[in-house]
Structure formats: C-alpha cells, structure tokens
Amino acid sequence: MFSFLRIGLLALIFSASVIAGEETTHRILVSGCGLGQIAIIGPNQETEWSIPFQDEVSDAVLLPNGNILHSVKKEGIREIKPDYAAGKGAETVWQWSPPLKDGKRGETHSCQPLPGNRILTGESFDNLSVIREIDRATGDILKTVELRDLGNAHGTFRQIRKTPQGTYLITQQKNGGKAMEFDENGKLVRAFPDGRYTAVRLPNGNTLTACGDMHRLLELSPDGNIVWEVGQTDIPGVTLGFVAGIQRLPNGNTILCNWGGHGHTSGPAVLEITPDKKLVWSLTPRIQNRVSSIQILDPEVMKQQPLR
Template structure:
C-alpha cells in the first residue's frame, strides 16, 4: 500500500467517523418514545403510533419485559390517582390506588418494588411490593395549601435516597429513607423533573420558567437552556426532561397546541438537533425516549 493510499484511507475513515455528527447537525436524528399526558401512546422512530392507552397519565416507563408502568391521573375510577402496569394488549398486571389527592410518580425499582408519590395533606414517597403492600413510607416536607403543586417526578437514587422536585416550594430535595433532607437546591422556577447525573450533577427542568438547569454537588448552576436560547422560543411549560447517553437533553413543551413543537433535543451548546410535532391539541407531560435511529438506548433512562 502506498503512502497516498494510506492517506486516502485515513481521510475516508475520518469522514465516516464524523458522519453521525454531520447527520445530527442536519436534524435527521430519529427517536421512538413513550408519551404521557392527556393522551398516552408510543411512537416509533418513523413517527407512527404503535400503542395507545385510553387514560390520562402523569408518568410512565416501558419496562424491560415490554409492559408499560403508568402513573394515572385522578379520575372517576381512580379518585386518588394510581400506578398500574399494563401489557401491550392492555391487560392490567399490577395496580395500586392512591389514597390522597394525586399520584404523580411511577418508577419500577431494581428489586421489583414500585415507587410512587402521593400528594395531599400528608405528602409522601411510597414503595409498594408486587402485591401492592406498602413497604416504605417516607414523609415529604412540602407545602400543603396546593396539593397539585407539591411534587412531581420523584426518583430513587442508587444510594437509596429519594430525589424530589417540589413545585410550589421551588426546591429540589434529596431525602433519606427516614425523611431527613440531606441535600437541596433552590430553583429559579417550579421544578418538575430532577435527574441525578453520573458525575453527581443534577439536571432540573423548571415548568413555567420554560428552562432547564444543571447544578453541581454544591448547588451551583453550571449549565442552562431556556426558550429564549432556541429558535422560535419553542418551550412552553418545560415539564418532562431526559438526558441522553450522548449528552444531549430532551425537553417537553406541555402547554402547547396542535402543530407546535412537543419535544425538542438540544446539545450542550444549545443547538437544536431534533424536534417532534404532531396535530394533537395537547402537549406531552412527560416521556421516555426509547431509541435513537432505531437502536435502543443503553443503560438506565435518565429521566
């Protein structure tokens, strides 16, 4: 092989290595995802709806077994909300009915228990076993004058603590299993989703602030993206949030309308690389990005 041939091969290899970045810059990324909110559905990476559930939902996950875990909004059948697990054909295989005003979180834990939050006069984080028995009950130090604006996307951390966004209190708190606050950070607007990242930072979406911030272990803001940073100011009620394995951030625009941006993916330097729009009159409350370009995301979803 000549020097020229080697050089040409190196150029081709470099071009191939750069191809995904170039394609992303042209906004040709595709994602399949689960959407929760006024409508509950799964969309594949071609934009086709592949599954629906006929209920309004607050939170949800596609589980490794293919079933879907959902936090149901309050309704006639579930006046205090609920968490259910359903098969793709709609069969309910797990159910826990809320006992207070609302259930706003659902998370399946590694040991098989299910985490949820109850909003009400006694706000709390619960873990229930597969038979629906409460096995952990953690009180939340939150205001009680507005149940709806107490908490949202609570998550259990690898250290066994619970990360709780408290909307009207404008604070994200980390509670230990006894209910003691071991870390907290004030937020510029009502926090909705809080994600503890692998480096110890915390990514937080702030609903009516139409923004997301990332703070370090000391609560210092190290990154921010808001609607004013993006073309057309697309964010309107930035509820759900997910950090992808490539470092990009996806946000919802919940208070939106038909044919407006519902989901948007931005890079660290705030470049828009993907958006999702449809004709539904309602936005997306929260979501789970399932794949990129047809390939399932690796690792636990950070959402």
C-alpha cells in the first residue's frame, strides 16, 4: 500500500511540475534579408517547409488558403503555393510588379493583405515612395498615395501597414529613421520618434515600432508618449542589433526579430519577451540571425490576427 501511494504521489508531483514548467513553443513563418530562404519552422524548431530565396524578402504572410504572399525587393509581390507534402519548393500562382519609373523599378519590401481581396504594398525610388492598394485577383491598382523626400530607394520603406482607422503607418530605414502616419490622401498625421523597419497599430490604440539600427523597440500612446521601451541590452544575455519584424501576441508578450546583418548583435534571431522584458522563447541557434519578417502561425494567434 505504501509503495502504491508513494508512486502515485511522485507521479502527481511530476505531472504538476511539467504543467508548471510547460515550454513555450511556436509555429512560425520566417523570411529576411540574407536568410536565403522562406521557411515554416515547427514547434519542435525543425523546418517543416522551405524554399531557397536569395533576394531580400522583407515581408511574408500565410494566407487563409495556405498560400504564402511575400515581397520581392527587385520584383514586387508574389503569391506561392508551397509543396507541403514534399516539405520544400512552391509553385508561383500569382505575381505583381509595380510600374516602371523612368525605365527603372523601385524597391518593394511590403505586402499586407486587406479586406475585400486587396493588398497593401509600397515601392521606393530616390525621393519618391508610393503606397498602393491593389486588387489581388486582377492586379489592378485601386489606390495610389505618393510621398516625396523621404530618402533614397533603399533607405525608405520597409514594412508598411494600414491601420483600422484607415491611415497608413510607414517607415524610413535611413534618412532620419522615423515611422510616420499618413491619412488616406497622403497628409502627414504624425511622426514617431523612431521606427526604421515597421510600425504596428495595437488593439489598445498604441503603436509598436521596430527601430532598426537604433537597437530598440518602442510602444507609444496615441498622444506620442513612450509607454514601453526595450533597449539594446535590456534582455539578459541578448544584445539587440537591427530590430526588424515584430508581433504583439494575445497574451501580451512581444515577438521581435533580432537581425544581425549590420552587426552589434548577439543572441537568437527571434525572441519572445514578456511586458517586464523576460525572455520566454527564442529561435534555435541553427537559424542564423538574418530573420527580418515573422508571422506566428499558432491557431490561437491566427484566430485573432488572421491577416496580421
């Protein structure tokens, strides 16, 4: 009797310890500059699917139909149908290239699916950046907003996002490195203190900005005050390099890409941190720190943020 009670007690203690120390896992879609691939990484941190891709892919999103929409720096936007059965490769089912300007193509770094079968994208030329909404089915340009004097082709737009309020959050990778918000007619609503890669409107009305080579992440209130900041050495064991793709999770934690292509970085390529800046999950060291775009594919996250 004693032995059975003892075994049962040990089993209960073991079970409780597993639950209390349950490991955080994620299924993720990653791409980037210098990563050399677009890939889906499973909860066990093994690659479930990938396709080699050498051009700069600064934005990628899994669509509800299972296809992946991604930007291509030198071409525009592409929708691919992954060969999930083989675990590698994909078929291009749709692509869109922006119009040429003076015989030249700009740089495209962004693609955001919008309601009504629209896609938000943008391309940059020297001293001209263009926001476009296009019809995903036909490729027709439905809306164009031109912004001038933000910098050269490579130094301006990275990820751009349309907000629930109908405004546009844009970024400058260089030339001041500010995130800005414009209305639907291209009028400046406000400029943020920083934001070189992306800016995201949160459900609480605040704006989360990834600050690139300023090595920090900011959350700002609607009146422009910094309400939360993660600095270069705020996370134990990590030195933030170029802070790139970000995502706020339903549990209040934040995912951020610690891109290392410009140096000044140490630690994993992707991190999940709590509001008090504790590291609770990170990407395996096998994935080099060249991830600049990330989408969390966990069902509970996709349900609340199906189109990011």
